[in-house]
């Protein structure tokens with residue numbers, strides 16, 4: 001097949017996929033169009049499972065507690081993740097590990113520096129909630145976040161950052177401004193404020209998520225991961 005044919009087929013497949021997603025969203029967030037059953041967990045049950053996994057990671061961390069090959073085989077045709085995690089790209093904050101070795105097919109994850117909900121991330125979260133039936137969305141900030149620290153530096157010292165980094169940091173600045181002058185550590189307060197604000201923004205900026213929250217089908221929470229002791233604290 002020539003390059004042009006490849007492009008045509010690719011475009012046709014893209015349009016078909018788009019129609020499938022539109023159909024999934026049009027039926028009120030049902031995951032039927034995504035091709036199979038969704039998790040039976042509620043948002044509260046999913047949150048309890050994350051807490052339990054994090055406790056396991058804190059008390060007896062092991063890199064591989066899961067049968068990865070078996071799990072992979074079980075999700076080749078279909079996925080039914082039970083929690084969406086929006087976390088920082090920081091290499092020290094891998095969601096599957098810090099939540100106790102969650103396996104292939106369990107967590108739906110979006111990551112970027114500063115755990116922000118830009119358009120691509122918001123669309124990812126909406127797809128997880130509406131098409132895949134994920135009942136829980138966690139915005140996970142973390143101790144000593146470099147992106148949040150940089151936003152604090154902009155607020156305190158009017159620093160400039162090159163390339164797209166400065167633009168990327170702009171949405172974090174309101175959280176840094178809100179945290180400035182508060183008792184305690186400036187960056188850590190801003191990390192918490194940023195996670196809280198991002199969780200709120202996901203609901204306020206997305207009618208899809210807002211409707212699912214209103215119907216009790218989706219829960220949105222914020223959290224902070226501690227680099228020292230490995231604990232995740234949930235709030236808001």
Ligand SMILES: [Zn+2]
Nearest residue numbers: 088090145146
């Ligand atoms: Zn970070």
